Amino acid sequence: MIKLEPRGQHSKLMAWLSPVLAGVLTLISGAILFSLLGQDPLEALHTILILPVSDVYGVAELCVKAAPIMLCAIGLSVVFKAKVWNIGAEGQLLMGGLIGSACALALIDAEGVWVLPVVLLAGMAGGAAWAGLAAWLKTAFNANEILTTIMLNYIALNLLIWSVHGPLKDPDGFNFPESAMFSDSALLPTLIDGTRIHWGMVFALFAVVVIWVLMSRTFLGFQVKVLGLDASAARLAGFREKRLVWIALLISGGLAGLAGIGETAGPLGQLVPQISPGYGYAAIIVAFLGRLHPLGILLATLLMALIYMGGEMAQITLGLPVALTGLFQGMLLFYLLACDVLINFRIRIPALAKPEAAVATIKEEAAR
Amino acid sequence: MAEPHITPPRLTLRGITKIYPGCVANDSIDLNIEPAEIHALLGENGAGKSTLMKVIYGLVRPDQGEVLWDGLPIDIKDPAHARKLGIGMVFQHFSLFETLTVTENIALALGDEAGDLESLAERIRDVSQKYGMALNPDREVHTLSVGERQRVEIVRCLVQPIKLLILDEPTSVLTPQEVETLFVTLRQLAREGCSILFISHKLNEVRALCHKATILRAGKVSGECLPEQESSESIARMMVGDETAISTDYPKVDGKAPFLQVRGLTRTSEDPFGVDLQGISFDVRCGEILGIAGVAGNGQEELLGALSGEDQVENHDAIHFPEGPVGNFSPRERRAAGMAFVPEERLGRGAVPDMSLKDNALLTGFLSGLVSRGLIAHGKTRHFAEQIIERYRVKTPSSETHAASLSGGNLQKFIIGREIMQNPRLLIAAHPTWGVDIGAATAIHKALIELRDKGAAILVVSEDIDELFQISDRIGALCHGRLSPIKPTPETSINEVGRWMAGEFQSPAA
Numbered sequence: 036m037i038k039l040e041p042r043g044q045h046s047k048l049m050a051w052l053s054p055v056l057a058g059v060l061t062l063i064s065g066a067i068l069f070s071l072l073g074q075d076p077l078e079a080l081h082t083i084l085i086l087p088v089s090d091v092y093g094v095a096e097l098c099v100k101a102a103p104i105m106l107c108a109i110g111l112s113v114v115f116k117a118k119v120w121n122i123g124a125e126g127q128l129l130m131g132g133l134i135g136s137a138c139a140l141a142l143i144d145a146e147g148v149w150v151l152p153v154v155l156l157a158g159m160a161g162g163a164a165w166a167g168l169a170a171w172l173k174t175a176f177n178a179n180e181i182l183t184t185i186m187l188n189y190i191a192l193n194l195l196i197w198s199v200h201g202p203l204k205d206p207d208g209f210n211f212p213e214s215a216m217f218s219d220s221a222l223l224p225t226l227i228d229g230t231r232i233h234w235g236m237v238f239a240l241f242a243v244v245v246i247w248v249l250m251s252r253t254f255l256g257f258q259v260k261v262l263g264l265d266a267s268a269a270r271l272a273g274f275r276e277k278r279l280v281w282i283a284l285l286i287s288g289g290l291a292g293l294a295g296i297g298e299t300a301g302p303l304g305q306l307v308p309q310i311s312p313g314y315g316y317a318a319i320i321v322a323f324l325g326r327l328h329p330l331g332i333l334l335a336t337l338l339m340a341l342i343y344m345g346g347e348m349a350q351i352t353l354g355l356p357v358a359l360t361g362l363f364q365g366m367l368l369f370y371l372l373a374c375d376v377l378i379n380f381r382i383r384i385p386a387l388a389k390p391e392a393a394v395a396t397i398k399e400e401a402a403r
Numbered sequence: 404m405a406e407p408h409i410t411p412p413r414l415t416l417r418g419i420t421k422i423y424p425g426c427v428a429n430d431s432i433d434l435n436i437e438p439a440e441i442h443a444l445l446g447e448n449g450a451g452k453s454t455l456m457k458v459i460y461g462l463v464r465p466d467q468g469e470v471l472w473d474g475l476p477i478d479i480k481d482p483a484h485a486r487k488l489g490i491g492m493v494f495q496h497f498s499l500f501e502t503l504t505v506t507e508n509i510a511l512a513l514g515d516e517a518g519d520l521e522s523l524a525e526r527i528r529d530v531s532q533k534y535g536m537a538l539n540p541d542r543e544v545h546t547l548s549v550g551e552r553q554r555v556e557i558v559r560c561l562v563q564p565i566k567l568l569i570l571d572e573p574t575s576v577l578t579p580q581e582v583e584t585l586f587v588t589l590r591q592l593a594r595e596g597c598s599i600l601f602i603s604h605k606l607n608e609v610r611a612l613c614h615k616a617t618i619l620r621a622g623k624v625s626g627e628c629l630p631e632q633e634s635s636e637s638i639a640r641m642m643v644g645d646e647t648a649i650s651t652d653y654p655k656v657d658g659k660a661p662f663l664q665v666r667g668l669t670r671t672s673e674d675p676f677g678v679d680l681q682g683i684s685f686d687v688r689c690g691e692i693l694g695i696a697g698v699a700g701n702g703q704e705e706l707l708g709a710l711s712g713e714d715q716v717e718n719h720d721a722i723h724f725p726e727g728p729v730g731n732f733s734p735r736e737r738r739a740a741g742m743a744f745v746p747e748e749r750l751g752r753g754a755v756p757d758m759s760l761k762d763n764a765l766l767t768g769f770l771s772g773l774v775s776r777g778l779i780a781h782g783k784t785r786h787f788a789e790q791i792i793e794r795y796r797v798k799t800p801s802s803e804t805h806a807a808s809l810s811g812g813n814l815q816k817f818i819i820g821r822e823i824m825q826n827p828r829l830l831i832a833a834h835p836t837w838g839v840d841i842g843a844a845t846a847i848h849k850a851l852i853e854l855r856d857k858g859a860a861i862l863v864v865s866e867d868i869d870e871l872f873q874i875s876d877r878i879g880a881l882c883h884g885r886l887s888p889i890k891p892t893p894e895t896s897i898n899e900v901g902r903w904m905a906g907e908f909q910s911p912a913a
Contacts, residue, residue, distance in 0.1 A: 040424055041424055042424065252778055252779060252781075253777050253778055253779065254769060254774045254777055254778070254779055255777060257762070257765060257779060260758075261755055261758070261762075261766060264755045264756070264757050265751055265752070265755040265756065267751060267752045268751065268752050268753070268754065268755050268766060270713050270734070271713060271734060271744065271746055271752050271753070271767075272734065272766050272767050272769075273712070273733055273734035273735025273736070273737075273738060274735075275733070275735075
């Protein structure tokens with residue numbers, strides 16, 4: 036029989052190895068799945084993981100997908116460090132897109148370099164306000180943020196749909212549920228001609244660096260971490276808990292909002308009902324896969340963006356359903372959670388271990 | 404040849420070994436308990452006492468060794484099996500349901516063996532009368548004092564036929580008078596043939612009560628003795644080894660001007676089963692240690708919460724520093740005004756378990772120049788942590804070690820050091836040596852005395868009355884949320900403070 040035995044101290048090596056192991060297990064399971072579907076597993080994996088990024092255009096598309104995920108995930112890493120479980124990055128992203136777009140549409144005749152920053156700030160404010168609602172409900176009424184943020188996601192989605200069917204609908208748009216195209220001054224410029232990669236990716240990388248500094252160098256980041264690890268220690272030390280919850284949620288919501296406006300003012304160029312194929316939810320997986328660490332999140336984002344592209348590619352070239360994307364995301368999270376057990380536990384096979392030997396080892400260690 | 408009639412020992416342990424990952428909790432331990440014997444199991448925290456008694460009670464299976472019950476080898480499978488054999492155990496932390504009655508609680512613990520509630524209540528009444536432990540079976544547990552709760556646990560063991568009663572640190576929650584009453588009961592039980600395994604680290608109690616003692620150190624038997632023939636000093640040596648300094652007497656002093664003034668502090672507890680503070684008034688003077696004794700759950704948590712600033716009090720004037728009332732100050736503002744605080748829970752309030760010692764130094768040290776313009780001065784913080792480690796002899800590989808991996812005593816030295824190094828004008832320490840080994844306790848006492856001599860005002864709240872007599876200059880006691888008179892320590896006695904702990908005093912402020 037196999038026994039799980041507490042390590043006594045958590046293993047730093049396993050903390051980083053676990054996501055890698057989860058990735059490998061996902062690939063193996065994926066391969067088995069493909070062969071059951073009658074595909075050549077290696078070729079199928081090649082199609083979803085290598086083919087999408089085999090040219091400049093593909094890499095650029097990867098960045099287009101990665102930008103919003105990275106922005107949401109890096110924001111989530113802050114709240115999750117505080118053990119505030121914001122599941123609402125999706126709703127905050129949608130609200131960022133909605134408010135920012137409303138601003139862009141209001142400024143549709145305006146010209147000048149100030150237009151884009153105003154639009155972006157409006158988007159961030161929209162996302163932050165949506166997260167702020169959850170912060171208010173949590174700090175004033177002790178309402179569980181997991182529930183409130185999930186519910187706010189649906190409210191945000193329906194507000195968005197109502198807006199594009201109503202007040203923000205393009206009057207010249209033949210009654211399609213879309214807004215008018217934004218003016219050029221409200222659009223994010225592309226970085227490389229002939230591709231769709233835009234400034235969103237720059238913002239995302241910048242956010243990663245800023246959050247990295249915030250969490251590792253500043254006292255504010257330290258307080259957020261203490262709050263998450265040990266709320267009563269934070270209270271005794273005199274950290275203001277409610278203020279920290281507000282700040283963390285506003286940061287997270289603001290970055291998700293920036294992701295939203297980055298989509299509408301970026302590749303989309305207008306407000307449509309489908310801003311996000313679940314980037315806000317994928318970001319939750321990314322945040323944990325990346326160990327809530329900026330570098331880890333950067334890598335995990337690229338993997339997640341690749342899975343999105345691979346899913347589309349599999350649909351086009353292999354005729355597989357797009358549900359494949361969700362399946363891979365799910366497997367990844369599942370294996371990650373399973374592998375994380377190994378951080379605090381080690382596998383032991385009692386039949387092989389003898390107590391005398393264990394005593395001897397421990398004594399040896401003690402003697403050293 | 405006729406064998407002489409010898410009764411086998413009630414319980415024999417031979418070569419009991421239990422290994423946990425990274426530590427040998429019990430290393431080939433031998434132990435003999437005779438019928439009708441009161442046997443002490445002595446040792447510091449972490450010496451392996453708890454593991455050993457869990458082995459006897461069937462909670463833990465030894466990796467090696469054998470257990471003999473009445474001379475026959477036996478494999479105790481689980482606590483139910485142990486109870487069937489006649490082994491009863493009173494844990495240090497009670498597992499009672501607050502909203503159920505005494506009878507219901509005991510019925511739950513006994514399971515199928517309980518029988519119907521009415522006859523059980525009758526049995527409880529009989530037992531409590533027979534052994535002089537007043538207990539009303541119909542009362543709900545939340546209305547009982549800690550001493551009474553302990554009686555519930557003891558009676559639970561006695562309503563069944565019992566041959567061996569294990570008590571884990573039973574006196575730590577009792578007033579000195581209650582301890583005497585408990586000892587009377589235990590002696591009576593022993594006279595009737597019941598063996599008692601008495602786990603403790605209080606040497607004078609062991610000497611007063613026990614027939615034999617087995618001393619554990621670092622998982623091994625380090626000595627056996629007849630406690631009556633030994634001095635507390637010689638037993639302590641067996642517990643700690645030769646290297647550790649054992650605490651000494653400290654001169655008592657008179658304080659100067661008061662630093663902390665508490666006047667008519669009244670507070671309703673937020674916990675439905677908590678204790679309301681009623682008109683608490685006292686001063687802590689500069690250059691003195693004020694000790695507040697009391698059995699846990701008599702308002703200490705509420706008082707400490709109000710003093711630390713974690714809980715706001717309605718009447719802001721109730722708590723005064725020299726600068727003025729601070730009742731509405733946050734913990735941070737009180738720290739800025741010169742207060743430092745050592746909480747009861749060292750992991751999970753005093754220190755963040757999963758953070759390094761360096762980060763834990765920053766936790767409360769952030770006001771002493773470790774943060775500039777919002778940025779952490781990592782170098783200074785490390786230096787500060789290393790200074791604490793060096794000056795207070797914290798045993799740790801480095802300042803990057805997580806707080807959770809330090810022993811209780813080492814972590815407590817670190818926390819006390821962290822607070823003292825910030826040169827507080829007022830230090831409030833809750834149970835500073837609770838669960839700490841003797842060597843660390845001595846170091847902590849010395850550090851407190853040193854801080855006192857530098858002129859700081861110190862308030863120590865503790866359940867350990869011996870400790871308070873050793874270090875405090877004045878002493879008082881809390882009972883049911885009321886504070887006894889406060890007297891200079893040389894002018895009072897353990898007996899008088901014991902009576903205060905039981906509530907026998909006139910409220911001075913009333």
